[in-house]
Amino acid sequence: MALLDPVRVRNRLAGVAEALTSPLVPADYLDLFAPLRSGTDLRGRIEDVQPETADAATLVIRPGADWAGHVPGQYVRIGIDVDGVREWRAYSLTHGPRADGRISITVKAVPDGKVSTHLVRRARPGTLVHLEQAAGEFVLPPAGGKFLFVTAGSGITPVIGMLRNLFPATDGGVLRPPRSARHDIVVVHVAPSRPDSIFSRDLEALHAAGAIRLVARYDDVHGLLDVDDLATLVPDLTERPTFACGPAGLLDALERHHADAGLELFTEQFRVALVEAGEGGTVHFTQGGAVVEADGATPILVAAEDAGVLMPSGCRMGICYGCVLPMREGTVRDLRTGELTTADPMSSDAGGVPIQTCISAAAGPCHLVH
């Protein structure tokens, strides 16, 4: 009886599979055949790439079986190989949970943008990408209420996710299910021009159906938005907690405006402010707690050792990789080539970006896991 206990049988089989695949793990072989199955690293397969504007596209992705779902407004971090190098970036989910189980992101190609350009121009259906579970606090309170959205450019993406979830578009037009009856929403959307504006048609359709009130402000028609005009554009501004997503300049201005007026503001930012790579910087070791001042010409390895930190090292000339440490945050300069390597918690592998301390100098403050 005990012999046939399914849990024990399964554990026994798993044990055999592990013994048979050592020093790898069974997943290394199973992934050859079923990369999206449950129990492996979370991945997704790009199933469709739909152009939105001249330089933006929506990617529809089938997530792996362990995808835990998301709340509209959240983002997902995607790992994709660009020129053979794994890059991680965050993208807002642009649909509510879909009946077909797929997820979508909408990407705007920024000039010289490594990942965004790749996703918009070169990504093909069938490509496997790496995913993390959805995250982010930029979500609507479920109870409903009166809200103002201020979005600029690609900052519309988390908001369109929320709106599509509240008011699904069908062939028959925009639906207004009971769950969205308690939502009263105004959207102030800013873009350089209408043709450049992602989702302008979706927003207009929602407006036409009476689901939202849209205030579209195109720079080429209306001039740049001045946040002080918000009170005119949205007369009941003071009754509406504001959700804003856009460039740092707009968010900073809103921050000041709302603080002065005592209004509630929730923001989502797409770009982490990066330190300009400068001359040297402070190196923080996250585990040992050491803090070392390093100049821009000295390898971090040497600076740290001089400060008494026990460092892994080998050849000390950049060939053996015996000195590699993961960098969580910061910028280092390759002393051989001058090339900069940057890690930030939003766009780097969760374990950090591995750097060779023996040939890397600090270029601004950096945080190493050690």
Place this chain on the structure above:
Amino acid sequence: MTAITKKPENPTAHLTPEDIEQIGVELDAIRQDIIDSRGASDAAYIRRIVRTQRHLELGSRAVLLASLFPPAWVVGTAGLSIAKILENMEIGHNVMHGQWDWMRDPKIHSTTWEWDNASPAEGWKHSHNQIHHTYTNIVGKDNDLGYGIMRVDEGQRWHPLYLLQPMWNFVNACFFEYGIAAYDLELGRNLAVPKDQRPETFKRSARNTLRKIRKQMTKDYVVHPALSGPSFLHTLAANFTANLVRNLWSHSVIMCGHFPEGVETFEKAAIPANETRGEWYLRQMLGSANISGSRAMHLMSGNLSHQIEHHLFPDLPSNRYAEIAPRVRELFEKYDLNYHSAPLPKQVASAWHKVFRLALPNGWLAETTPRNAPKQLAKLYRMTTGGPKVRRALSSAA
């Protein structure tokens, strides 16, 4: 062979310090070209090799489940041997060098890779990447030269025990993976220390190695045979054979890298404390030998057939060595240096010749002719049975 600085004619004597630094500059430029053009097709290459290797291993192990039938045994054993060679050579060795770290794929990364070999990745990376690649061919510092158990240079004093060196080398070849494990642990040196005085790091590494060996053995000699049911013994024999083939092959390739006649060795004392990049490059150029051959041979050797290029640029992706080899060769010619390259049988024979030559007292093999053989043998007998004084007297008489 004699360490380079003791030779009557130093093959680098014609180079000025400026030449040496210029060599460094030109090699750096080659390196930079590859780094600048590293990209999606290289990533696709290593992923393809990994995928192929895994399919081949799975397929071969599946076929071996029926290894009772001779054709299945032959096909499965051949497939598994190739899979194991690919895994150790083109994949494991190169991934652990950090050749693919630039892809930032945690699954193909020097810090996470564990290979199908008795020696755990951690210890191997230390002894191979840090010691061997940094101190290449420096007698007494680079244990890859003879793995600390062989006489590899005329400068090492001869002892009768070295007569056993050819046999030793053959046994080491058959069980190469355990030889590597022992050598990564510096087993000889550590076992010489009383048990309670052995360093903590050694004890920990020894435990890791034993655990690794147990897992490797369980896989090849217990679980896989057991799953084969009536083919138990046949599968066990197949796995043993595959490991043996892999060991012999990798030992041969690795011997060819630094051991053939004509490859230079260096004296510890002659390496400046602040060796420049150019000087280091030069040492790598002279201390390595290539194997010429087909693409399949390069693949199966993990591109260690491009040993010279590998030693110059140990962290460049292996699939690119073939491409830079002509440029490196041109540089050798430009600076009138010997680019050591020959087909596999020739390099293996040359390396074994050296093993035999150094097993014997200095000069013995060269001086021996059919005519003086009896006299030479008598001398060898006296040197073997006599004490150190006799040996010194007889070898200086030569």
